Amino acid sequence: MLILELIVKKLDASATGVYLITVTPFTDSGALDLASTDRMIDFCLDKGVTGLTVLGIMGEATKLTAEESRVFVKQVLTRVAGRVPVVVGASAPGFAPMRELTDSVMTLGAAGVMVAPPSSVRTDDQIVAYFDMVNETLGKDVPWVLQDHPVSTGVQMSTPVILRILKNSPTCVMLKHEDCPGLAKLSSIRAASERGEVRRVSILTGNGGGLFLPEELTRGADGAMTGFAYPEMMVDVCRAFAADDIEKAHTIFDAYLPLARYEQQTGIGLAVRKHILAERGVIASAAIRKPGPKLSAADIADIARLTVRQTRRLAEIA
Known part of the structure; x- marks a missing residue:
């Protein structure tokens, strides 16, 4: 592990490109599939991703035990071997498990961690105070990502609140912006850094599998x-x-x-993604841990039709 610690570059505010949020592969019986994990990592790197993010919402992190989380992250980091930065989702109900997971994954070679606010914080002052405690918990040496995803957290963080958090958080180096609609918010945050009101951090967007990516890049996303x-x-x-x-x-x-839109359906989106990844030979099984959705025959037919049309269109523009 000492070799990993020497070659892994910690996350910083200059990060750009695509940090792909990975799925967590399972066998048909629901066990971690580490062989598919290796194959998935190779696939992502082959496609040119800049970095990886694991234990995110679409990674079924809440369905893993603490030990399974460590095993999965260790497998990913070992396979990546320092070739790209890996960010680990560290959101937790309490600060003790957040600190424990963070210490573990940073020792293994993670580039940083990602933290979202809990649903229990509601007012602006509560949100800011919570992230002040995140700073204390993570310490001065762990770079972290602020995740703004109100659809999943139920927490609305306005532009002024995010700017307050950034001003109070020298080790917060990235905003994962996935509020929707959020283009105006993205523009406001970027404009504030350009005016010198707050230091510039990396902004990577997460809305719907990239459904607004061109517009977000135009607005200043990295x-x-x-x-x-x-x-x-x-x-x-x-x-x-x-x-x-x-x-x-x-x-x-x-x-x-069209296929990206189909994959973003509420409720079955992860099932669609895992089905396609299995069809592409990336993972052995499309299994989702219970509770989770299952695709119907009609869903699978839709995906097949959209895939054929996508393949034809890509050939036309090649």
């Missing part, structure tokens, strides 16, 4: 931190934007949009 069964879409869109070929970025995005 890339994406979300999941999609075709991560190459986000990689190619970000590369086109970086090359200032905006039209190409939109053309690529449009080709994947």
Whole structure:
């Protein structure tokens, strides 16, 4: 593990590109599938992702035991072997398990952790006070990501609140922006840093598997931190934007949009993603830990039809 600690670069505010949120592969019986985990990591790196994020909401983190979380993260970090940064979701009901998980994964070679507010905080002052305690818990040496995802947390963080958190949090180096609608909010946060009101941090977006990625990049996002069964879409869109070929970025995005939209359905989205990843040979099973949805025959037929159309469209624009 000493080798990993020497070669892994910690997350910082200059982060750009695509930090793909991975699924957690399971066997049909519901056990962790570490062989598929290795195959999934190889697939993501082959597609050109800049980094990885594990134990996110779509990674079924709440269905894992503490030991399973450590085993999975260790498997991912071992396979990555320092080639890209890995961010680990560390949100927890209390600060003791947050600290325990953070210490564990940072020792293993994680680049940083991600924290979302708990549903128990409601007022602006409560939210800011909570993240002051996050700073105390994580300490001065752990870079962390502020996750703004009100759909899952039930916590609305306004632009002024986020700016207050950033001002109080020198080790918060990234905002995972996934409020929706959120383009105006993204523009406001970026404008505040440009005016010098707050230091500039990396902003990676997570809305709906990249459903608003071109517009978010135009508004000042540095890339994406979300999941999609075709991560190459986000990689190619970000590369086109970086090359200032905006039209190409939109053309690529449009080709994947129907399937990306289908994958973002409330309730069955993760099942769709895992089904496609299994069809692509990335994971052995599309199993979701209970409680979880199952696709119908009609769902599977829809996915097959959209995949054929996507393949044809990509060939046309190649």
